[in-house]
Amino acid sequence: MDRRKFLLLSAVAVAGLTFAPAIKPAFAASKLEEEVKKRLGVELNAIKEIAEIKLTVPTIAESGANVPITVEADIPVDKVERLWIFVDKNPTPWVTDVKYTPQNGQVFLSTRIKMGETSNVRAILQLKDGTFVMATKEVKVTAGGCG
């Protein structure tokens, strides 16, 4: 390798190293997308939003330590496998999942969750046929409640 080639190659290598980190974040999935993929085995943007899931959360929560959430679905319970709750910006976006049986009679869950900051809350229904549907709502948090 002569001097000219060496200089050219090293210039290319240095440029590659400098630009690589700048490009990378564009491809990296968000924590929520990773978590959904890991737990549900599907991409988040492949999940359809439907109006049959009624997600009730406060628009503004005074304390992130105690955010009431109620999920009700107009879908027969025997078509439903599981209900998943995710909070986009929590350190661990997955909050809970509930398995339903026809003995429940209905898809319903009411509980209280923790939220670290203002974020979207998602209720995702896993149906028996393997598909997923969801409802999303934003909750503004004035004081975070994680840790």
Added chain:
Amino acid sequence: MAIGTAILRVPKEAQKGQIIRVQMVITHPMASRRRDPQTGQEIPGHFLTKLQLFHNDQLVSEMIMATGISANPFIALPLKADSSGVIKIAYEDNRGGKWEKTAEITVK
């Protein structure tokens, strides 16, 4: 109240086929793992991991959770009342604690 105690509330009576709400409040810190700000030592988490709802020993619902649920969790789940008997919740935490609580229901 001591960790693991619960209040379980179901209607005393229900019509056959009526969908009732099983409501509960469990005393538990639901603490996540964190570091002590002064000493830097790690404080392990302590939280409920699983809750099961039974109607006459038949599993109706199972809820998997971690520290995303608030301290002293309040949970309400539906149940189709088709026979009289015992409604039971069984729950456990990440330190091996296991508890149960029952309530009775009369279906007319």
